Amino acid sequence: LAIVARGTQTGRVLPAQNPQRGRTASHDLHWRARLRRSGETLAAGGMAPQEPDETAPAFDTAGVSVEEVVELGGKTAVALTGFQAGERVFRERALVIAAAPTNLARLRAYLALPDARRRELREEFWGEAPEVRCAATAACRVDAAGTGDSAAEVLAILRAEGHTDIELGEVEAVIRVWNLNAYDNALAPVACKVAHSCAPNVSVRVDAEAGAIEATACRPISKGDSLGSWYFQDTGLWWMGSDVRRAIFETDRGFLCQCLRCRGPDVCRATQCPACSEGTETPQGCAATPSSSTTWACDRCGRTSSGDALKVAAEAEIVPRVLLELRPPRGAAAGAAPQRATSEELAMLAASSRERLGPDHWTTAAALLVLHYRGRAASGGVVDRFSAAAGCRFLGWLVGRRLPWPPAAVVRTPVALALDCAGFFAFPPAAIPGGEAPPTAPTAASALSDGRCIAARILTDFLLPVFDASGMTVASVANTGARVDKLRAWLGELRCSCGSCGAPCGKPASASVCGKCKQVRYCSRDCQQADWKARHKAGCLPATASLQSDIAWRIITPSLT
Numbered sequence: 197l198a199i200v201a202r203g204t205q206t207g208r209v210l211p212a213q214n215p216q217r218g219r220t221a222s223h224d225l226h227w228r229a230r231l232r233r234s235g236e237t238l239a240a241g242g243m244a245p246q247e248p249d250e251t252a253p254a255f256d257t258a259g260v261s262v263e264e265v266v267e268l269g270g271k272t273a274v275a276l277t278g279f280q281a282g283e284r285v286f287r288e289r290a291l292v293i294a295a296a297p298t299n300l301a302r303l304r305a306y307l308a309l310p311d312a313r314r315r316e317l318r319e320e321f322w323g324e325a326p327e328v329r330c331a332a333t334a335a336c337r338v339d340a341a342g343t344g345d346s347a348a349e350v351l352a353i354l355r356a357e358g359h360t361d362i363e364l365g366e367v368e369a370v371i372r373v374w375n376l377n378a379y380d381n382a383l384a385p386v387a388c389k390v391a392h393s394c395a396p397n398v399s400v401r402v403d404a405e406a407g408a409i410e411a412t413a414c415r416p417i418s419k420g421d422s423l424g425s426w427y428f429q430d431t432g433l434w435w436m437g438s439d440v441r442r443a444i445f446e447t448d449r450g451f452l453c454q455c456l457r458c459r460g461p462d463v464c465r466a467t468q469c470p471a472c473s474e475g476t477e478t479p480q481g482c483a484a485t486p487s488s489s490t491t492w493a494c495d496r497c498g499r500t501s502s503g504d505a506l507k508v509a510a511e512a513e514i515v516p517r518v519l520l521e522l523r524p525p526r527g528a529a530a531g532a533a534p535q536r537a538t539s540e541e542l543a544m545l546a547a548s549s550r551e552r553l554g555p556d557h558w559t560t561a562a563a564l565l566v567l568h569y570r571g572r573a574a575s576g577g578v579v580d581r582f583s584a585a586a587g588c589r590f591l592g593w594l595v596g597r598r599l600p601w602p603p604a605a606v607v608r609t610p611v612a613l614a615l616d617c618a619g620f621f622a623f624p625p626a627a628i629p630g631g632e633a634p635p636t637a638p639t640a641a642s643a644l645s646d647g648r649c650i651a652a653r654i655l656t657d658f659l660l661p662v663f664d665a666s667g668m669t670v671a672s673v674a675n676t677g678a679r680v681d682k683l684r685a686w687l688g689e690l691r692c693s694c695g696s697c698g699a700p701c702g703k704p705a706s707a708s709v710c711g712k713c714k715q716v717r718y719c720s721r722d723c724q725q726a727d728w729k730a731r732h733k734a735g736c737l738p739a740t741a742s743l744q745s746d747i748a749w750r751i752i753t754p755s756l757t
Contacts, residue, residue, distance in 0.1 A: 255408065257286040262389050265422055267454060273389040273423040279413040281665040285398055285423065286386060287410045291317060293402065294374075294381040299335050299345045300353060301381070302374045303367060307359055318369050321377045321388055330450030332375040336368040347371055384409045393424025394434065394441060395457040399603030399666045400425045414603040414666040424455060426606045432522055434606050435594060436558050437465040438482050439490075440515060458482045461493075463597045466556040467507050469494035476556055479503070510552040511559070517545060518559045521566045539574060542567045555744065561593040568613065579620040581644070585752040587617045588650060592744025595657045603666040611662060611670060615679050618654040621647025622686050644752065646735025648690060652715045653743055655687050690716065695732065696723035714739040 259279070265272040279285050291313065294305040306314060340346035347368045354362055377388040382402045387409040390400060398411040411423065426434065427449065433441045438458045445453050459481045466476040475496025482490070493500045521537060537545065546563035553559060564586045571583040579587075591614055594607075604611055621644060644650070663670075663680050671677030694701055695716040708724060710716045713736045718724040728736075734751070741747045 253284070253287055253410075255287050255289050256284075257288050257386050260286045260386060260423065262386065265391075267459075268391045268422060269454065271389055272391045273386060275417050275419055275421050275423060278419050279417040281413055281415050283413050285411040285413055285417065287408055288384045288386045290382040290384045290402070290407050290409050292383050293404050293407060297381055299347070299371050299374075300350050302378075303350050303354060303370055305381075306370050306374075307354070307362070317383065318366075318373060320385060321373045321383065330446075331448045332450065333372050335371050335375075379409055382409055387411065390423045390425050391455070392427040392445075392451075392453065393422075393455040393457070394426075394438070394453060395455065395600050396424045396426045396602045396606065397421065397600070398423050398425050399605065399669055401669060412666060412668075415600055426602060430523070431606050431608060432562075434602060435464055435561070435597070435599075435610075437515075438462045438479070439465070440519070442482055453482075457599070463556075463599070464558040465511075466554070467504065468554045468556075469497060469499060470504055471499045472497040476554070477501075477504075507553060510549075511557075514545070514549050514553065514559050518549070518562045518566075521545075522562055536570075539567065539570050542570055556593065556596070561590050564590045564593075565609075565613070579616050581753050584617050584620050585749050587613045588654065588743045588748055588752060591617070591654060591658055592742045592748065596742055596744055601662050601665065603669060604662050605666070605669045607662060608670055608673070611659065611676065612674070614654050614659040615676065615683070618651045618659060618683050619679065621651035621654070622683060644735055646731040648695070648732075649713045649715045649735055649737040650743070650748065650752065651683070652687060652690060653737060655683055657743065660684065660687075693717070694719040694723050696727035696730075710736060712736050712738050 259275060259277050260273050261276050262271050263274045264270065265274070275285065292305050292309060294301040306317060309317065334340055335343070335345060335350075336347045341348055343349070347364060350371075351362065351364050351367045354367070374383065377383055379387055379400050380402045382404070387400060390398065390411065397413060397415055397417050399414050400409060400411045402409050411425070417423070428445070430444070433444060438453075439462075442453050442458060445451060461481070462479040466478045469475040469477045472494060475494040477492045477494040477499070479490045480493050480500075489502050491500055492503045521542065524536065542563055546560060546567060549557060549560040549563055568583045568586040568590065571586065572579060575583070591610060594610055601607070624644065624647065659680065667677065667680065671680075692701055693699065695710075695718055697719065699719045701717050701719050708718045708721065710718075710724070710732065716727070716732060716736075718727065734754070737743075737748055737751055
């Protein structure tokens with residue numbers, strides 16, 4: 197469990213049931229002050245304190261306070277001042293960092309601490325009251341034996357290493373505290389109070405070499421805002437419906453999410469209003485309990501209901517099929533795992549979801565996402581027109597939800613998708629020396645007569661806003677940073693060069709721009725007319741049309757529509 201649940205939303209209990217949440221504010225401030233005054237950095241495995249790095253950023257948690265937030269179930273980190281996207285919110289000295297994401301490594305790091313620090317770790321971090329059964333605490337169950345990392349097995353290894361004074365109860369307590377509070381392999385008292393949020397406003401990373409945990413704003417944060425980060429490894433949950441998201445959260449981490457997004461309209465489950473046929477109706481917040489009913493409301497006519505029975509039935513049928521493709525079961529015996537759907541079956545699933553639930557429901561978008569990657573796998577990993585069209589429609593749907601953008605790491609799959617699709621349109625294989633498409637994907641070579649509008653919209657609508665706010669967390673993965681820089685340079689040239697002859701147009705504001713797409717510029721009307729006839733007419737996406745629209749689909753796949 198490299199990334200596990202932690203913070204104030206971990207657990208289904210009320211604040212009064214949790215003795216750790218009964219600590220006073222002065223107790224919290226005293227705890228934080230002790231860490232700030234300390235000159236120690238406890239490195240992986242609880243090694244000896246390191247010498248301070250004079251070049252490293254200073255530890256600073258002055259912009260954050262730990263306060264009681266009833267809606268989130270207890271004490272939560274709250275901003276004491278405003279922060280802009282990309283600005284560091286806090287940098288905190290870690291109490292301890294384990295050498296590996298295993299319970300054995302965590303216990304070894306714990307045992308390397310002085311006795312006083314061990315006691316503080318057990319008593320000052322949040323623990324369940326009562327205990328919850330979830331993936332984060334599964335190692336403490338009796339039936340966990342045989343996994344190699346259960347509490348009992350860890351205890352046996354530690355005693356064999358000479359730690360004869362530790363008991364099973366202490367091992368279980370440390371595992372629970374660590375797995376319910378840690379970021380990656382690190383524990384720190386302020387960071388553990390950053391609550392889970394399905395609309396996270398900070399990205400948290402661990403600097404193991406410096407013994408630090410750092411939080412960076414991924415969007416503007418106002419004074420008094422609760423700090424929220426995304427806790428889970430399965431980032432696809434971020435754009436699913438809140439009903440699915442919360443059910444999986446409870447199963448995996450033992451809590452029902454009560455963040456602001458889960459309590460608000462669920463735009464990822466939007467369906468067409470059956471009354472006015474012009475608006476979309478969405479569930480208005482999560483139900484208090486899984487068995488409670490939810491009110492749906494139309495954004496156009498205001499109609500409210502308990503939900504359309506036919507669409508609720510369609511969800512019950514389609515959601516499990518989509519989840520099976522997105523999250524195939526792991527560890528199934530040979531031959532026991534269900535066979536994956538073919539591209540044709542996925543296309544039928546996407547069409548069925550679109551017909552029965554509408555284009556704005558997350559299952560329709562999810563089927564397109566799977567179809568994009570499944571289609572690429574069938575063509576040797578190469579993007580072709582159809583996979584690009586499916587990818588663009590998914591990105592258009594995601595942008596259309598108008599959700600606050602999370603850290604780039606939370607949408608790393610859409611980021612990778614956007615990079616591939618934008619690269620396909622901006623740099624078609626046939627236009628790159630030595631970059632002709634392989635024979636397995638003949639449609640890629642004739643990518644598009646003019647993909648500039650599509651590429652520019654992918655960059656401006658999604659990729660650059662997300663990456664500029666928090667892209668440092670994924671920049672080194674699969675050469676992402678360099679690829680973004682290349683596309684950014686291409687976009688700058690598009691906006692400052694004539695789309696026909698390539699001559700410099702000076703500042704973007706001084707050039708003549710296509711009045712339809714607002715993306716391509718020209719040095720003269722003659723050049724604009726020539727480019728329109730030569731290629732731009734076939735690839736001009738109106739500024740009022742989204743990447744999800746049928747217009748965009750027809751531009752990308754004219755022979756398939």
